[in-house]
Amino acid sequence: MSDTYETPDGRTIGGKVLEMRNITLRFGGVVAIKDISFDIREGEIRAIIGPNGAGKSSMLNVINGFYHPQEGEIWFHGEKRKPMKPYQIAQQGIARTFQNIALFKGMSTLDNIMTGRFNQMKTNLLSQMLWKGPAEREEVENREIVEKVIDFLEIQAIRKTPVGALPYGLQKRVELGRALAARPKLLLLDEPMAGMNVEEKEDMSRFILDVNDEFGTTIALIEHDMGVVMDISDRVVVMDYGRKIGDGTPDEVRNNQDVIDAYLGVDHG
Amino acid sequence: MFDQFLYGTEAAINGLMTGVMYSLVALGFVLIFKASGIFNYAQGVMALFGALTLVGIQSGQVPFAHLINALFGTNVHHFGWELPAILAILLAVGVMILFAWMVERFLLKHLVNQEPIILFMATIGLAYFMEGVGDLMWGSDIKKIDMPIPQGINNAIDSATYDWFGYGFYIDNLDITAAIISVILVVALTIFSQYSTTGRALRAVADDHQAALSVGISLRKIWVIVWSIAGFIALVAGVMWGAKSGVQFSLSLITLKALPVLMLGGFTSIPGAIIGGMVIGVGEKVFEFVVSSSWFGDAMGFTMNATENWFAYVLALVFLVFRPQGLFGDKIIERV
Numbered sequence: 001m002s003d004t005y006e007t008p009d010g011r012t013i014g015g016k017v018l019e020m021r022n023i024t025l026r027f028g029g030v031v032a033i034k035d036i037s038f039d040i041r042e043g044e045i046r047a048i049i050g051p052n053g054a055g056k057s058s059m060l061n062v063i064n065g066f067y068h069p070q071e072g073e074i075w076f077h078g079e080k081r082k083p084m085k086p087y088q089i090a091q092q093g094i095a096r097t098f099q100n101i102a103l104f105k106g107m108s109t110l111d112n113i114m115t116g117r118f119n120q121m122k123t124n125l126l127s128q129m130l131w132k133g134p135a136e137r138e139e140v141e142n143r144e145i146v147e148k149v150i151d152f153l154e155i156q157a158i159r160k161t162p163v164g165a166l167p168y169g170l171q172k173r174v175e176l177g178r179a180l181a182a183r184p185k186l187l188l189l190d191e192p193m194a195g196m197n198v199e200e201k202e203d204m205s206r207f208i209l210d211v212n213d214e215f216g217t218t219i220a221l222i223e224h225d226m227g228v229v230m231d232i233s234d235r236v237v238v239m240d241y242g243r244k245i246g247d248g249t250p251d252e253v254r255n256n257q258d259v260i261d262a263y264l265g266v267d268h269g
Numbered sequence: 270m271f272d273q274f275l276y277g278t279e280a281a282i283n284g285l286m287t288g289v290m291y292s293l294v295a296l297g298f299v300l301i302f303k304a305s306g307i308f309n310y311a312q313g314v315m316a317l318f319g320a321l322t323l324v325g326i327q328s329g330q331v332p333f334a335h336l337i338n339a340l341f342g343t344n345v346h347h348f349g350w351e352l353p354a355i356l357a358i359l360l361a362v363g364v365m366i367l368f369a370w371m372v373e374r375f376l377l378k379h380l381v382n383q384e385p386i387i388l389f390m391a392t393i394g395l396a397y398f399m400e401g402v403g404d405l406m407w408g409s410d411i412k413k414i415d416m417p418i419p420q421g422i423n424n425a426i427d428s429a430t431y432d433w434f435g436y437g438f439y440i441d442n443l444d445i446t447a448a449i450i451s452v453i454l455v456v457a458l459t460i461f462s463q464y465s466t467t468g469r470a471l472r473a474v475a476d477d478h479q480a481a482l483s484v485g486i487s488l489r490k491i492w493v494i495v496w497s498i499a500g501f502i503a504l505v506a507g508v509m510w511g512a513k514s515g516v517q518f519s520l521s522l523i524t525l526k527a528l529p530v531l532m533l534g535g536f537t538s539i540p541g542a543i544i545g546g547m548v549i550g551v552g553e554k555v556f557e558f559v560v561s562s563s564w565f566g567d568a569m570g571f572t573m574n575a576t577e578n579w580f581a582y583v584l585a586l587v588f589l590v591f592r593p594q595g596l597f598g599d600k601i602i603e604r605v
Contacts, residue, residue, distance in 0.1 A: 090485030
């Protein structure tokens, strides 16, 4: 594939943001990811799909630094990435959401999304204690960005509500908001629509497409709902038992025999 | 009967002041427990260590003097200066921050993701280690704190109450000062944790480690900050208690007084630690007053003394039975 490509709907996808090269991840004797390579390109929506236990979430955890692969290289913006702590990777501009919502339950929606700005807030502890001056200015600036995110996700009504008290669908949205607030270069979404009803799924799909469209954010997502995946993603990686069995546009993947076998089951006999 | 009521009121007010001092110790516990889930047994020793360090620095004591003298055959004990109080306080705060950094570097870092009981054991080890270091550094003699803290009976209150009721209340200036400082500390801490970036990060870490990491918060940095704040509070508590009864090694036992306060107020609530301390302080003084009085003896046929030794624990036990999460703690709900 050349350096850029055009999507059917006319967007131009740029160069490689992230490249995984021959990644292998083991937990003791269990191989969670086996020799997988793929890339994620500037401005695209990249889906990772596969049956349960295929290693999709492990792959996301490798990208965001919770897991460190035993073999393989990760290239981010054309540079080989050294082994890093998750918070350092977040500082590099990779934000994520979690399969089982990891919000700060005791904090309000606003505070939760404000934590997303943590990396961009640089005043030191001392000036924060004094509050006036740089710390206050910084707080106001970042607050404006957060308010935009809140407007964008249409969650103004729950700004002050502790997120633990919110229904599931809204919590998912707040979590997306927290990731968005960081203005990430790469946004990782782990099953953003799991457990949602049709209407909530439509909302979430729209938000994902809008994020990509308005901010040009590169997105990698894991999702089980095939309809959604095929609708919103530009390219799809298919995993099964820790291996990559397919990679391409939704149409290519849909007609890939290995993928069909993995999903429908095949007699290995 | 009215004078009995007056004596009781005086006891309650004194209890309130003592209770606030308990709260100071409990506050350090709550901070660390919230941010890292560690029950820090060493909080009391930190108070002792802080007070020792402050006195040592201020009076120009040479740290590890005995060790140095034994090793090099020298005979140094004092630098021969007296530092001004404010400078000594700043240096002592510096030492507590250094201590927090060392705890993170040499202890917590290696115990990430361990069971709470293991972390608890580690803090017990830390407590005794610090007691030893404190002894080695500053010596084990009882020291007097020379800080510009007002002490002795508050004459204004004494004369005012005498004018009103014909009986002057004995309220110690030190207790009043301690109460005021505690209130300021609590208000400052609450504002800091509610409205600053770092405060928000502290709460985030307390809530969910993984999520905190994913937004770019370094757990280790936060832990150093939390332990520094807890160290600072311990220093304040140590100085207040030290001013009351001299800086001596039994100071570390105030940990045990903070325990019932935590059970009452809840392990995760800053206001809980304050209110819990006050309830216990007032409760034990008033209870002692009632059960040791002659009219109680007349009515019941017996009196009790020295109830302050156990009252707090019994009260905490009762609370454990009926409200295990404490007055303000988060209710523990496990979904199944």
